[in-house]
Amino acid sequence: MSNEYKSAIRMEGVTKTFGSVIANQNINLDIRYGEVLSLLGENGSGKTTLMNMLSGIYFPDAGQIYVNDEPVMIRSPKDAFDLKIGMIHQHFKLVDVFTAAENIVLGLNEGKRYDKKEVARRVREICAKYGFDIDPEQKVYSMSVSQKQTLEIVKVLYRGADILILDEPTAVLTLQEIEKLFSVIRNMRADGKSVVIITHKLNEVLAVSDRVAILRHGEYIATVDTKDATELSLTEMMVGKKVELDIARDDIADKKLRLAVKDLTVVNGDGITVLDHISFDAFSGEILGVAGISGCGQKELLESIAGLQKTAEGASVVFSDPESGEEKQLIGTNPKKIRELGVHLSFVPEDRLGMGLVGSMGMTENMMLKNYSDGKSLFLDRKQSKALAERILTELEVVTPGINTPVRRLSGGNVQKVLVGREIAAAPTVLMTAYAVRGLDINTSYTIYNLLNEQKKSGVAVIYVGEDLDVLLQLCDRIMVLCGGKITGIVDGRTATKEQVGALMVKSH
Amino acid sequence: MSHLPQTHKKEPLVRIVKRDAVSAKKAWGIRIIGLLCALVVCAVLIFALTKLNPISVYTSMFRGAFGTARRSWQTIRDAMMLLCVSLGLAPAFMMRFWNIGAEGQILVGGVATAGCMIYLGDKMPTPLLFVVMFAASILAGALWGFVPAFFKAKFGTNETLFTLMMNYIAIQLTSYFVALWEKPFGSNTVGIINDRTNAGWFRPLFGQQYGWNVVIVLLITIGMYFYLRHSKQGYEIQVVGESENTARYAGINVRRVIMRTMIISGSICGLSGFIAVAGAGHTISVSTAGGRGFTAIIVAWLSKFNPFVMIIFSFLLAFLDKGAAEIASKFNLNDHVSSILKGIILFFVLGSEFFITYKLIFRKSEKEIAAKEEK
Numbered sequence: 084m085s086n087e088y089k090s091a092i093r094m095e096g097v098t099k100t101f102g103s104v105i106a107n108q109n110i111n112l113d114i115r116y117g118e119v120l121s122l123l124g125e126n127g128s129g130k131t132t133l134m135n136m137l138s139g140i141y142f143p144d145a146g147q148i149y150v151n152d153e154p155v156m157i158r159s160p161k162d163a164f165d166l167k168i169g170m171i172h173q174h175f176k177l178v179d180v181f182t183a184a185e186n187i188v189l190g191l192n193e194g195k196r197y198d199k200k201e202v203a204r205r206v207r208e209i210c211a212k213y214g215f216d217i218d219p220e221q222k223v224y225s226m227s228v229s230q231k232q233t234l235e236i237v238k239v240l241y242r243g244a245d246i247l248i249l250d251e252p253t254a255v256l257t258l259q260e261i262e263k264l265f266s267v268i269r270n271m272r273a274d275g276k277s278v279v280i281i282t283h284k285l286n287e288v289l290a291v292s293d294r295v296a297i298l299r300h301g302e303y304i305a306t307v308d309t310k311d312a313t314e315l316s317l318t319e320m321m322v323g324k325k326v327e328l329d330i331a332r333d334d335i336a337d338k339k340l341r342l343a344v345k346d347l348t349v350v351n352g353d354g355i356t357v358l359d360h361i362s363f364d365a366f367s368g369e370i371l372g373v374a375g376i377s378g379c380g381q382k383e384l385l386e387s388i389a390g391l392q393k394t395a396e397g398a399s400v401v402f403s404d405p406e407s408g409e410e411k412q413l414i415g416t417n418p419k420k421i422r423e424l425g426v427h428l429s430f431v432p433e434d435r436l437g438m439g440l441v442g443s444m445g446m447t448e449n450m451m452l453k454n455y456s457d458g459k460s461l462f463l464d465r466k467q468s469k470a471l472a473e474r475i476l477t478e479l480e481v482v483t484p485g486i487n488t489p490v491r492r493l494s495g496g497n498v499q500k501v502l503v504g505r506e507i508a509a510a511p512t513v514l515m516t517a518y519a520v521r522g523l524d525i526n527t528s529y530t531i532y533n534l535l536n537e538q539k540k541s542g543v544a545v546i547y548v549g550e551d552l553d554v555l556l557q558l559c560d561r562i563m564v565l566c567g568g569k570i571t572g573i574v575d576g577r578t579a580t581k582e583q584v585g586a587l588m589v590k591s592h
Numbered sequence: 593m594s595h596l597p598q599t600h601k602k603e604p605l606v607r608i609v610k611r612d613a614v615s616a617k618k619a620w621g622i623r624i625i626g627l628l629c630a631l632v633v634c635a636v637l638i639f640a641l642t643k644l645n646p647i648s649v650y651t652s653m654f655r656g657a658f659g660t661a662r663r664s665w666q667t668i669r670d671a672m673m674l675l676c677v678s679l680g681l682a683p684a685f686m687m688r689f690w691n692i693g694a695e696g697q698i699l700v701g702g703v704a705t706a707g708c709m710i711y712l713g714d715k716m717p718t719p720l721l722f723v724v725m726f727a728a729s730i731l732a733g734a735l736w737g738f739v740p741a742f743f744k745a746k747f748g749t750n751e752t753l754f755t756l757m758m759n760y761i762a763i764q765l766t767s768y769f770v771a772l773w774e775k776p777f778g779s780n781t782v783g784i785i786n787d788r789t790n791a792g793w794f795r796p797l798f799g800q801q802y803g804w805n806v807v808i809v810l811l812i813t814i815g816m817y818f819y820l821r822h823s824k825q826g827y828e829i830q831v832v833g834e835s836e837n838t839a840r841y842a843g844i845n846v847r848r849v850i851m852r853t854m855i856i857s858g859s860i861c862g863l864s865g866f867i868a869v870a871g872a873g874h875t876i877s878v879s880t881a882g883g884r885g886f887t888a889i890i891v892a893w894l895s896k897f898n899p900f901v902m903i904i905f906s907f908l909l910a911f912l913d914k915g916a917a918e919i920a921s922k923f924n925l926n927d928h929v930s931s932i933l934k935g936i937i938l939f940f941v942l943g944s945e946f947f948i949t950y951k952l953i954f955r956k957s958e959k960e961i962a963a964k965e966e967k
Binding site: 101142158389391417418419421422430432434436437438439440441442443444448451452453455456460461462463 | 604607609610818822823824825827828830831834835837838840841842843844845
């Protein structure tokens with residue numbers, strides 16, 4: 084049915100600009116049937132923009148797209164579907180209160196009335212063929228992230244897509260789920276479909292794809308066969324210069340108890356216990372890693388310490404002041420009280436623009452988010468914030484049109500630099516970060532690792548909630564593993580293995 | 593692979609593309625072009641519907657608003673009223689608190705003022721009377737703003753419905769007081785309050801009847817500018833408006849900010865009730881607010897909460913009102929024609945905001961493409 088070199092899509096000289104920003108410049112790309120193509124590049128290198136032009140969301144400023152060697156105009160997502168191109172977006176586009184089957188036929192307009200049984204039958208057929216597992220009658224709001232993603236894939240297959248584009252499909256999945264996804268992708272390839280995966284994770288590129296196309300700063304670099312590529316060679320093409328793949332880890336210099344957490348329990352609004360009697364200590368000059376499948380209580384743990392989360396009776400978080408030696412209870416406080424207690428607690432939350440920063444404000448005004456109320460004056464003092472914003476701009480090489488440009492307009496990596504920069508500038512004694520490098524490219528990730536190591540060296544107690552086990556094992560001195568709101572183990576980062584931590588992450592009680 | 597449908601689709605005729613940040617100069621240029629386009633469309637419509645000369649219609653519109661000193665001052669008076677309400681709404685909307693209850697807040701402020709004038713008018717020295725009226729209107733407005741804010745902060749109720757319902761309470765309350773203070777008996781109006789003594793009326797300032805209106809509102813304008821842009825409380829309002837999570841993270845007491853801001857918002861709206869009664873109408877009725885509580889929402893958003901820009905839009909709307917009324921009476925048109933004109937002009941003004949954020953790219957014709965290729 085398919086022959087290995089049959090071209091599915093060819094892009095020639097495709098260019099797309101947004102205002103003065105060039106997202107894609109003169110891109111040539113070739114996608115074949117019966118193969119998995121990885122589209123690799125750093126954040127902001129234009130991967131998603133390029134694929135959005137295939138799925139009809141954007142329209143190119145210049146260049147030509149060919150599908151099956153015929154020139155086409157893709158003006159809307161409907162045109163893309165007509166050409167049998169389907170894209171699974173990073174942020175799912177599903178209606179929560181509808182069932183899986185209803186979401187699948189939504190907007191399809193098949194001309195006749197909605198035949199529940201027929202839809203369910205066809206959905207099951209697709210599931211059986213490729214090895215998916217979804218229930219057509221299940222409502223979306225009761226689905227896990229991985230089920231939602233499966234549904235998105237089934238949705239485009241139901242519409243007869245032969246060319247599937249997956250945007251960062253593994254970002255939200257666990258290791259096991261990723262394996263499952265990859266086996267489905269391989270089944271689709273065997274069926275002659277063409278699959279494009281947008282990613283910046285090298286190990287996944289090597290594991291699943293046949294060819295890799297690399298973009299850098301909106302420009303097309305090359306396409307190589309995966310079998311001839313190594314992590315190092317791909318990295319070089321992706322970032323343009325050699326980067327060291329090792330993360331530095333210094334020995335702990337001055338280890339003193341800084342935070343003692345005891346019996347921390349959190350019950351959420353639905354009555355579910357998300358943290359169950361957590362007890363641990365964090366020390367100065369140490370990076371304490373927190374590993375676990377996402378949603379195992381990491382968010383609640385950090386927010387409890389930061390005074391943002393209601394905790395159950397009996398919980399205790401005691402901070403030992405390095406200067407006075409005083410012990411201070413943080414439970415029952417709020418961020419303002421914590422500051423008033425003289426505790427320098429910095430927190431880089433997971434939701435950068437929804438919690439850590441104000442998207443509509445520029446760097447200057449974001450700098451004063453936590454200390455704007457200092458002093459007796461009724462009016463704001465912008466001078467210091469402006470100086471700090473300028474310092475962070477140059478020291479962390481933030482790319483922005485200006486310090487007053489709303490931070491929402493910056494790319495993901497630059498947003499994180501602004502946030503981490505501010506939190507470190509506050510001279511913390513405890514620094515908590517949640518998924519500090521999520522979605523960041525290699526260069527920016529290393530900038531963050533280095534900043535964390537500097538903080539450790541200067542005696543800060545760092546708590547690093549992460550998802551990449553390789554990074555956790557290289558960066559952290561100790562790793563605490565959470566599973567279902569409980570601590571399943573605390574291991575030494577220098578001696579522990581990936582398998583050991585992985586096993587703790589899924590350990591049942 | 594199955595055969596694909598043949599696609600011979602052309603490039604889309606028009607595409608909407610987001611612009612880079614536009615300079616203030618260019619933005620105002622776009623707005624002025626929008627206004628000119630509106631005038632042209634209105635001219636065509638006027639001629640088509642009424643066969644009148646559009647130029648003479650425009651001229652009389654202008655005369656209606658600024659033709660005589662008296663008319664000019666009335667336009668200024670109305671603009672100041674509208675501006676005052678818009679200033680009251682600005683902090684609430686900046687906090688993304690959908691206060692559509694300004695209408696009610698104006699009314700209760702007006703009722704409080706009228707009550708003071710009726711019961712205390714001849715019992716107090718003038719300066720003290722003004723202080724009492726001023727305070728009463730602010731308190732009444734603040735209460736009307738505080739109630740929905742309290743329920744929003746404590747129980748997460750929807751402020752849009754709540755503030756709207758508060759309007760109806762205010763309207764009924766006003767009807768009650770109108771009946772109570774009816775004068776002369778059976779007229780179902782309050783009539784001119786203190787028409788003999790003029791107690792509680794704004795005195796002329798610099799020889800102008802509405803001098804005080806202008807001074808008070810402009811002072812609030814300047815104050816609001818500094819409050820929103822440079823005060824710590826203004827900063828808190830912006831953060832809460834953007835994201836409550838960020839506000840909590842920053843240590844801001846979100847509930848307190850919501851309640852405090854709505855007390856301020858309601859107070860200023862109540863104060864505009866005071867100006868409407870003591871400084872303009874000298875009476876109270878259910879139409880004292882006259883829809884300004886809603887029109888002011890347009891002013892506040894169009895100005896992007898910048899108090900000084902609000903002056904311009906308040907004048908534009910007051911001008912349109914006065915001008916429309918004038919052409920309706922002068923050319924014997926019915927009210928609806930002037931409402932249509934007002935609508936068209938507003939449509940274009942609002943539309944120009946779209947063109948400030950986005951631009952259109954048209955498909956190049958085949959000739960153009962051919963010409964380009966030859967080069």
